[in-house]
Amino acid sequence: MKVMHIVGARPNFMKIAPIIVQMRKWPETFEQVLVHTGQHYDDNMSAAFFQDLELPRPDVYLGVGSGTHSGQTGRTLIALEPEMVRYAPDLVVVGGDVNSTLATALVCAKLGIRLAHIEAGLRSFDRSMPEEVNRIVTDQLSDFLFTTEASAERNLLHEGVDPKKIHFVGNVMIDSLVNALPKAKRSKVLAKLGLRRGEYGVVTLHRPSNVDDPDVLDEILAALEALSGSIGIIFPVHPRTRRQLDSRSRSTSKLQLIEPLGYLDFLKLTSNARFVLTDSGGLQEETTYLEIPCMTLRANTERPVTIEMGTNRLVPLRATDIERCARRVLGERTRIAKRSKPPLWDGRAARRIVEVLRSVAVPDATSRRRGSRRSPRSHFVAASEASPGFQNARVVKK
DSSP states (O other), X not given: OEEEEEEOSHHHHXXXXXXXXXXXXXXXXXXXXXXXXXXXXXXXXXXXXXXXXXXXXXXXXXXXXXXXXXXXXXXXXXXXXHHHHHHOOSEEEEESSSHHHHHHXXXXXXXXXXXXXXXXXXXXXXXXXXXXXXXXXXXXXXXXXXXXXXXXXXXXXXXXXXXXXXXXXXXXXXXXXXHHHHHHTTOOHHHHHTOOTTSEEEEEOOOHHHHTSHHHHHHHHXXXXXXXXXXXXXXXXXHHHHHHHHTOOSOOTTSEEEOOOOHHHHHHHHHTOSEEEEOOHHHHHHHHHHTOOEEEOSSOOSOTHHHHTSSEEEOOSSHHHHHHHHHHHHHSSSSOOOOOOOTTOSSXXXXXXXXHHHTTHHHHHHHHXXXXXXXXXXXXXXXXXXXXXXXXXXXXXX
């Protein structure tokens, strides 16, 4: 079975890496191709994660770059289709809910290529979020839907997805975390930043609804500045957020702003924090596993298990509410009470995914020999204008 993995942004890398590792154990079954669309394209947001997660260098780098949601999705569609035609994969694997995921699903639907969606079925029920639309469309076009929690399967069944397509496998993000923790413990990032365990909070912001709205951003910054008098605030700044901060007159001198970190350094930072304040989906999951209090700066979450069983809580986007919630966390005697992990968040989700795909690999090989799929071209020329982190995308001989 020829499998094409499509990644575009940091969360994708963490979802796909464990699957690539598991498929390597079955070289007679899986021939793997890795495509990086370039949705995250600078080294801090992309190449550093490839290194930390021990991902192979991409076979192709599309270099779609940033832009509007529609523009980014459209450029990915245009760039990706000819590469799928050249490779003629039996199956394409995508993760999460970024624009690259949606574009991939559309290309697969047009070309008749089967699609596996990692982290299927998550719903915020807020269609003003571009990610929610990406999730819904991708799930409707997928042939294999791998879910992380019980709510996801309920959502898919409610939307009319065939139950035979749905597979509850657990959370592959946790696979990456479990694998990386021993290496992250060796990181020197705390010493470099002058931090001590449990004596700082970590903040991440990247969603347009938070950082592009001046009033909302001012509310968040006001709360962070107030909190900084009681605890250090470490803020790895996403490029989108950096642009907005640079255009604002409000001072951030009380906050410790740093560049985005690689996966291992960031894991060391969050796993030793007193709390995390974020609008990220993945951090809600990681902090649940790590038992670190998480305050999510959103009105909703597509990951309800992180609230029901985990350490996550939703916080209104008002300075007084954010500060009040954070001070409540600071007043707790311990970081969080010991609790059970969500079902199947055990570091073996990728193994379960590959077991499902192995079960359909033999029929695929038979159908391919009978000529039911187009034959791959004799070679593939990778994109010539790769980002600095991916100059080594190369010609792959078939």
